[in-house]
Amino acid sequence: MRYGYFQVAVRGRKEQVRKESMNPISTLRLEKDFINTLPALNFKGRIIEVTDRTGADRIALELMEHKLLGFDTESRPSFRKGVSYPVxxxxxxxxxxxxxxxxxxxxxxxxxxxxxxxSHVKKVGIGLRDDISRLKDIRDFQEGGFVELCDLAAEKGIIQVGARPLTARYLRHRLIKSSQRSNWAAPTLTEKQKNYAATDAWICLKLYPKLLADRRTYAPTDEDNGPE
Structure with a gap:
């Protein structure tokens, strides 16, 4: 009987841990050292590089059939003050x-x-205002259907609204940002760049339902030094 009770207790604890891992971390601020202990998260799906206008037109038309897409942009980094490059x-x-x-x-x-x-296709992302502004520098358009995840997080009182802390809070994984400052205008992108770029858009898609489902309001506490 005791052995059977132990088995039930262990299963119950495992189920509790599993449920806890599905919930967002409730601490207001996540420390960098804590985030660095989390397992890395990378996109594992198919990555398609679009390099011609005909292909872009065809794929964009197909994507119009989707109701929800993750969105992001990348630009060549500038290491000089006052100098920027187009998306x-x-x-x-x-x-x-x-x-x-x-x-x-x-x-x-x-x-x-x-x-x-x-407006019929939701495009969810982080830092969309800057992305859209920089895209309009190339060609003007009237944006529609964009959902800013930073705003959804801020409405809950979350102060760390970047992709990396939101991924840690809601997905309990670490987003790797080492390729962020690489040359996105290079003739050929590396596999590392492609995976980074794909992950950045995909992660927004994963975060969106988590943010919608989170009904709590975050506020400072006396124990606001990291997750328990």
Whole structure:
């Protein structure tokens, strides 16, 4: 009987741990050292690099059939004050596929512009205001259907609204950002760059339902030094 009770107790504890791991971390601030202890998270699906206008037009038209997409952009980094470069890459992702539109080669196709303007296709991302502004520097359009995850997080009182802390809080994983400052305008992207870009768009897709489901309000506490 005692052995049987022990088995039930162990199973109960495992189930409790499993449920806890599905809940967001409630601490207001997540320390960098804690985030670095979490397992890394990378996109494991199919990555499609779009490098011609015809292909961009066709794929954008197909993506118009989706109701929800993860979104991000990348630009060549500037290491000089006052110098910036145009958006080099638009990333769009579903659960299992990420499309990397290389604007240097495919440009802004008409259907891509329609996709970015469509209010029928939600495009969820982080830091969208800057992304959209920089895209408009290339070609003006009326944006539609964009959902800013930073705003959803801030409404709950969360103060760390970047992709890395939100991934740690809601997915209990670490987002690797080492490729962020690489050259996105290079003639050829490395596999590491492609995976980074795909992950950044896909992670927004994963965070969106987590943020919607989180009903709590975050506020400072006396124990606000890291998760228990």
């Amino acid at each position: 080099a890459l638009i990333q769009l992702a579903t659960e299992d596929t990420a499309w990397l539109f290389r604007l240097r080669f495919c440009g802004f196709s008409e259907n891509l512009l329609k996709l970015l303007s469509s």
